[in-house]
Amino acid sequence: MSDFRFTRRGLLRTGAAATAVAAIGAPALAQSRSLKVGSYGGYFENSFKQHVYPAFTAATGIEVESVTQPNGPDWLVTMQQAAMAGQVPADVSLYGRETILKASRIGGLLKPLDVSAIPAAGALDPYFVFEDATGVVGVGAMSWFVSMVVNPDEVTAPESWAEFWNSEVYASSLGVARNYSSNFLDVIAATFLGGPEALNSRDGIVAAVEKAAELKPNVALWWSAESQMEQAMKNGDVIGGTYYHDVAGLMAADGFPIASIFPKEGNPQNYGSWCLAEGSEKQAEAQAFMDFSSQPETQALMSRMIGTAPLLDREKTDLTEAEFAAVSGAPAIRPAFEAYLEHETFMKETWEAMLASS
């Protein structure tokens, strides 16, 4: 140990050596290809780092640098400010459909993609490839369901969302997402108003929110963070509500009393897309990544390792029926995303007024 000491001379020597190594290493580093990819932090990002990015690097030789980004449009604010400063924190970001629509409306944030360089995206359902006036700006990454959950020890599984309105069973017992854009309005529209398209008019929005108001006495928790609902189900504070399908499955596997159910109206399906930042200089690498992500093997890998639903039919992947059921289901309610932007303030305020009334 005695010779391993920091002396001024030793430090200088080490420093000189390091500089020399850096000088030799520099050209090699410049040649290696890399890509900064954003994903929602925590377990989600870790799973990507552990399972998806290494497979991509092995397949293409492109290194991935993982960037933590929030799940929501506030990442757009960060990207906007970064674009003004002339640098992008991530080449590829993960955006929900509503956020892409918003970015597309704001303009100057997303770089159009060359679809011919992303052949695998052709196999995806066209719904998951997002195109605006500038061209294709988003390629579907993975999707997830917000489903109906109940505590099977306390109640029998409902066949329809409408059963949640029964106060004899559910008074002060449900946990529902608080945010107006959490797609619960789509559930109401699909259940009572003939489909999510009903939200495209102000009258439809008012009708859906009035229906939500009728549910208020049954809601014990309007959750804003995922963990709130998780705890409330585990602790028995609520016996049902809305929650992520795949996480509910994981909780059930851990022995907690929760069942994720696809009632006859279905559950809302949301999805994330890979988008290229306007200021990025890594278009070729980004497109290679999107192509890799769209391949059936990668879609299946994400379903198994991250719990997301694949963006193509089960038959095209090698997922077993059980594996598929753990992450997906039918029918899917496709939310009225355009309505959320077209009537943004009206919808939010009508929803807020409903929540505020006692």
Place this chain on the structure above:
Amino acid sequence: MSVAAAEAPPAAAALPAPRWGRLALTGLVALLCAAPFLLVLVISFGEKVEGGSWTWGLTLANYERFFLGHDWPNALSLVYPQRLWFSVWYAALGAAFALALAFPCAWAITRRSRRTQAAWLAFILASLSLSEVFVVMGWDVLLSRNSGLPAWLKALGVTDMLKDGGWFPLLIEWDLANPRDLKFKTSGFATLLAMTYIVFPYAVILLYPPLSRLDPSLAEAARTMGARPWKVMRTVVLPAVRLPLIGSALLLFVYLLGAYVAVTVFTPPEKQTLTVTIYDAVRGQTLDAPFGAAQSVVLLATAGLCLWAAARAGVRR
């Protein structure tokens, strides 16, 4: 006036601050305090781009939306004044409860030996390190059905007693039960409990110095003249610490106006405060920073108004 004028020069001489030093200090204060506030003020006049983000502007629409609703003049909506009212209501009650609990505690601590006092103060100072998040997490567990108070009350038979006694419909109406069990979240009760708990150590720390400086012989003199303990408290002790008491109440009140975690976790949406809607506007789905800024300005103005009114009332008496 003459006394103040006579005292001023020696004070200035004792601390000779060079002009550039004072300028730098003023600049620092302006940078750290005034600049962010001015930015918020300017943004509050910005315009929302429907379906997009927002742009700089010079509109009063955000303030109109706050006080009259988004659909004014077609319809009047008082959602945001109501949120403001709840902000003030919870902060005022939380501060009052915390002081009411802290006063006897601080009083009792000042009666102990020096060593015991030091131990108590160290303990209370240590508990200050618990952030709002930790406090809320703790109470979240304590109030949960399977692991907390409802489970204990059920085991003790209180729940069944209340059910048999026909109390449940009333409790459900008060947000304190569902058809099967007692439940304490989400409710105004849980919110106030958490808020009171969060500021309680601050209240003790704030009340301890004035109470410990209080001359015990005053109270003893009153006692020997035949005053009962409550009368001594009311006519001797409380008037002597009136100003520190008002000051502490204001500090806790302003602190609680900004409570966020306790409200998001424990408060039902119809009773939530402005902090939640401000965050929602700025960082939520709508990216409506101008409206969030307008709400912040109103909240700040209200806080200033409350401070001013309370300070005036406190000085006048």
